[in-house]
Amino acid sequence: MPLDTSDSTNLTIQELIEQFSRGSLRQRRRLIKSIETRSNELLDLGPSLLDDFDREGDNWSVGWILQVCQKKESSFLFKMLANKQKGWFLAPSKKGIDYQPLQKALLDQDYEEADRLTSKFLRELAGQEAVDRGYVYFSEVELMEEVDLTTIDRLWNAYSQGRFSFSVQGRILDSLNGKYEKLWPRIGWKTNGVWTRYPTSFTWSLEAPEGHMPLINQLRGVRLFDALLNHPALLSRRQTKT
Numbered sequence: 001m002p003l004d005t006s007d008s009t010n011l012t013i014q015e016l017i018e019q020f021s022r023g024s025l026r027q028r029r030r031l032i033k034s035i036e037t038r039s040n041e042l043l044d045l046g047p048s049l050l051d052d053f054d055r056e057g058d059n060w061s062v063g064w065i066l067q068v069c070q071k072k073e074s075s076f077l078f079k080m081l082a083n084k085q086k087g088w089f090l091a092p093s094k095k096g097i098d099y100q101p102l103q104k105a106l107l108d109q110d111y112e113e114a115d116r117l118t119s120k121f122l123r124e125l126a127g128q129e130a131v132d133r134g135y136v137y138f139s140e141v142e143l144m145e146e147v148d149l150t151t152i153d154r155l156w157n158a159y160s161q162g163r164f165s166f167s168v169q170g171r172i173l174d175s176l177n178g179k180y181e182k183l184w185p186r187i188g189w190k191t192n193g194v195w196t197r198y199p200t201s202f203t204w205s206l207e208a209p210e211g212h213m214p215l216i217n218q219l220r221g222v223r224l225f226d227a228l229l230n231h232p233a234l235l236s237r238r239q240t241k242t
Contacts, residue, residue, distance in 0.1 A: 170238030
């Protein structure tokens with residue numbers, strides 16, 4: 001039976017969290033504001049607030065709960081994790097990269113900084129030549145570790161209400177029959193045939209079009225973006241809706 005989200009004010013905070021985390025995409029998005037307006041009750045739950053969530057996953061319901069609590073009380077996560085963890089979501093790396101700065105930027109909804117960090121990490125994953133050069137060649141994408149790309153994609157998805165990530169961009173591309181010329185205006189990278197100017201004309205918030213972030217410089221052509229979206233780690237994720 002579908003979950004009834006028509007009057008969330010009558011739900012206990014535990015019932016609201018359950019509906020928010022287990023409902024369909026449409027149902028969860030209808031409850032976004034309800035979660036935000038009941039932030040005090042979320043904080044009152046303390047450590048038990050996150051007991052039923054998977055730290056290895058990318059459920060954006062818990063990502064939004066974390067963002068709401070962080071906005072209400074900036075020290076809540078630090079206290080909840082007993083000062084032992086760097087971030088709530090586990091963020092493994094085969095390259096030894098610390099993804100905590102990315103997780104922190106996303107938690108704070110500082111999407112412009114998160115985008116800069118993502119570009120930096122992609123260069124590091126591509127190898128020292130890409131780091132020295134300052135950008136990635138499409139031929140270097142295959143060198144990137146699946147674990148690391150999955151971590152980056154998970155974090156973006158989890159902290160954007162499921163709106164931003166490479167896998168989200170890939171699903172939109174699939175819905176457009178693989179036509180990149182239709183993707184650019186759809187995700188806000190091009191308007192009336194003109195590329196969106198970086199960084200001032202991009203929308204660094206949840207108000208941006210779905211798939212707006214992370215950014216990939218298209219001035220050197222589509223091959224890098226295509227190689228990235230079709231990397232085995234991201235290809236498998238784009239085939240799974242969240």
